[in-house]
Amino acid sequence: MSQENTADFAADAPGATPEDGSRRSFIKQAGGILGLALAPPLLSQAERLTAFSKTVEGVTGMTLKINGTARTLQAEPRVSLLDALREYLDLTGTKKGCDHGQCGACTVLVDGRRVNSCLTLAVMNQGKEITTIEGLAKGEELHPMQQAFIKHDGFQCGYCTPGQIMSGVACVQEGHAKTDDQCREWMSGNLCRCGAYPNIVAAVREVAGKA
Structure with a gap:
């Protein structure tokens, strides 16, 4: 028996056998090796966390194309x-309603796609084309969707109207306003507490028909 096994065996309780000591020695050694293998690289992890904190901390400059x-x-x-x-x-013009992405009042277009602006970070939209309700009209000439909303009285209090119009523009561009039911489905993310839905659908469908 080796000295190491003898020491382990001697430290065991009365009645233990040399085989018990050998097994304990093996388990201890294997556990130590496994622990070293699984130990995380603490230094590199700390460095990564430090670098990350520097990236997101404090005020930073950003440029948005709006x-x-x-x-x-x-x-x-x-x-x-x-x-x-x-x-x-x-x-x-872009309204803050629920601030949880549930009402659609804050809808804008980012690279032509509908986005709830309350759910996306400004810094993530650098280099993208952002269109808000202020960017639809050409001077004094209203966008066809804006004209249709006025014609069909597609609003009452008007709070949801900017988001409704932006979503309607995208809905037509996506080809999702070919029927009333399709229009309702693809405009369902925009809520109107006043209940002007029939007039909103009529406005979007008119623009889709002309398109």
Whole structure:
């Protein structure tokens, strides 16, 4: 018996056998090796966390292309696109409703696609084409969707109207307004507390028909 096994055996309780000592020695050694293999690289992990904290901490400069114009602002990376538009760039046409992506009042177009601006970070939309309700009209000439909403009285209080119009524009561009039922389905993410849905559908369907 080796000295190591003898020491393990001697430390065991009375009645233990040399085989018990050998097994204990093997388990201890194997456990130590396994622990070293599974130990996380603490230094590199700490370095990664430090680098990450430097990236997201504090105010940073960002440039957003909104309605064809590059706009620069200073904001923390946690600022939503909605807050950047309203609080930093004074583009208050986009409305804050639920702030949870459930009502659609904050809908804008990003690279032509509908986006709930309360659910996306401003810093993540750099380099993309952002269109808000302010960017639809050409001077004094309203967008066809805006004209249709006026014609069909597609609003009452008007709070949801910017998001409804932006969503309607995208709905037509996507080809999702070919029937009333299809229009209702693809506009269902935009809520109207006043209940102007029939008039909203009529406005979107008219623009889709002309398109």
